[in-house]
Amino acid sequence: MVGIIVDQMRYDYLYRYWEDMGENGIKRLVREGHVVHDGHYQYVPTFTAPGHASVYTGTGPALHGIIGNDWYSRQEKKSVYCAGDPDANTVGSSSAEGKMSPHRLRATTIADQLELATNRRSKTIGIAIKDRGGILPVGQLADGAYWFDKTEGRFITSDFYREALPGWIDQFNSRELPRQYLEQTWTTLLPMERYDESLPDDRSFERPYYGIEKAVFPYDLKKLVESRKEGDAPFGLLPATPFGNTYTTEFAKAAIVGEQMGQDAITDLLAVSYSSTDYVGHQFGPHSVEIQDTYLRLDREIEDLLNFLDEKVGLKNTLIFLTADHAGADVPGYIPNAAGYFKSGSFQEGLRKHLKDKYKTDPIAYYINQQIYFTRPWVADPQRLASDVRAFAANFAGVHSIVSLRDLAECNVMPGICDKIIKGYMPDRSGDLYVLLYPGWLPDYTEKGGTTHGSPYSYDTHVPIIFYGWGVAPGNNYSKVWIEDIAPTVCQLLKISLPSGCSGSPVVEVFEK
Numbered sequence: 001m002v003g004i005i006v007d008q009m010r011y012d013y014l015y016r017y018w019e020d021m022g023e024n025g026i027k028r029l030v031r032e033g034h035v036v037h038d039g040h041y042q043y044v045p046t047f048t049a050p051g052h053a054s055v056y057t058g059t060g061p062a063l064h065g066i067i068g069n070d071w072y073s074r075q076e077k078k079s080v081y082c083a084g085d086p087d088a089n090t091v092g093s094s095s096a097e098g099k100m101s102p103h104r105l106r107a108t109t110i111a112d113q114l115e116l117a118t119n120r121r122s123k124t125i126g127i128a129i130k131d132r133g134g135i136l137p138v139g140q141l142a143d144g145a146y147w148f149d150k151t152e153g154r155f156i157t158s159d160f161y162r163e164a165l166p167g168w169i170d171q172f173n174s175r176e177l178p179r180q181y182l183e184q185t186w187t188t189l190l191p192m193e194r195y196d197e198s199l200p201d202d203r204s205f206e207r208p209y210y211g212i213e214k215a216v217f218p219y220d221l222k223k224l225v226e227s228r229k230e231g232d233a234p235f236g237l238l239p240a241t242p243f244g245n246t247y248t249t250e251f252a253k254a255a256i257v258g259e260q261m262g263q264d265a266i267t268d269l270l271a272v273s274y275s276s277t278d279y280v281g282h283q284f285g286p287h288s289v290e291i292q293d294t295y296l297r298l299d300r301e302i303e304d305l306l307n308f309l310d311e312k313v314g315l316k317n318t319l320i321f322l323t324a325d326h327a328g329a330d331v332p333g334y335i336p337n338a339a340g341y342f343k344s345g346s347f348q349e350g351l352r353k354h355l356k357d358k359y360k361t362d363p364i365a366y367y368i369n370q371q372i373y374f375t376r377p378w379v380a381d382p383q384r385l386a387s388d389v390r391a392f393a394a395n396f397a398g399v400h401s402i403v404s405l406r407d408l409a410e411c412n413v414m415p416g417i418c419d420k421i422i423k424g425y426m427p428d429r430s431g432d433l434y435v436l437l438y439p440g441w442l443p444d445y446t447e448k449g450g451t452t453h454g455s456p457y458s459y460d461t462h463v464p465i466i467f468y469g470w471g472v473a474p475g476n477n478y479s480k481v482w483i484e485d486i487a488p489t490v491c492q493l494l495k496i497s498l499p500s501g502c503s504g505s506p507v508v509e510v511f512e513k
């Protein structure tokens, strides 16, 4: 079984770039697979870590506990990272980038259940450029999770999984592919006139790479690496180019061979996450030539991976799903009136001042993920504090409502939105109030260019969900499917127990009659 998550992939990309895709990559999955056309995230915030955890646990942050990439820990009185683990050590390099583990994940994953079902005889491996993209999908019992070390330019892991890298990874790392990728110039895969699904290359609202003025092709990567910002990791540019995905594909192929996956009667799981689409999306936005080129190249990578699987395992013996960890917003700068930039810095500053004037002390311990964490013990009655925040926010551009996370029964925005907020809330990790913005409003750091995600709105929740291969009935599915439905569907196909917190339902149309 192979799970593919494409970081920040919007549903519309499947069709927007259709005419420029190859015949045997994404098109093969769409034509021969079971395509869910209205697949959505069921919670907020729609970020990478909750997304990866939700796909593989079959539930949302309210039960698996990954409420953001980072959140505020009241116990530690600081922000903590979803996969960060001070007790873990890097394996495979001398940097600190391997101090990671899934210790904050509170539910089991498909991989955990597969390990339990087979008495640990399955091979379960998670891989991604991003550590959280490799770790969270496979969870606690996996044989391994591997991610990219930007300092040394190699795949690494942590001693949570093992004491040394397996030989096939040492061998893979010795090929020094990142060095080769970063000596290239990134030009468009097809002639520029073929990119008429995107805005012209030279547009505002794209954020150029550090050290250059304009976000236009061609990109001399070698020069960009040489002139990188002081203190930036030597291989830090790779994830933000399509070649991060190329590298991931090469590593996935090496893992299939190195771990002898799919070679016996026991089901194995390879969880691949393509991270570079997200970095490029943030940098240039969904209407850029850069993101189109990244997807056209990814389409070729997926074709390469499918062909490889066909040769080594046989596609008819392989259950594949493809989805995304969240989608991404259209760039507000291109959409007058129905979008805007929310000045998060001045919101926080103004709010703190407003409350401090009133209470003679700052009652806000932290602000993150559009959530306000009040200090404990409470400076004042929680309801009074909330109404003071509402009074301040009423005049602030972009704010729709201030929702009390502790009294969600009283949530009085649209039921669908309240539902998403409830499904993203975990009592001991989430904040006290949630700042809901209007549709199309993004935090103002994106004003420099590019886009982001995180909201409960369709541009962030609507993602492709495709099932393909072993046991899958091909077809088009126009019903609403939630992301938490993927895991129970896959577990039913494999005839194994559901992950511990699973709250989705199987997509029964996927099953062969």
Ligand SMILES: [Zn+2]
Pocket: 007, 008, 047, 048, 049, 051, 278, 325, 326
């Ligand atoms: Zn992401």
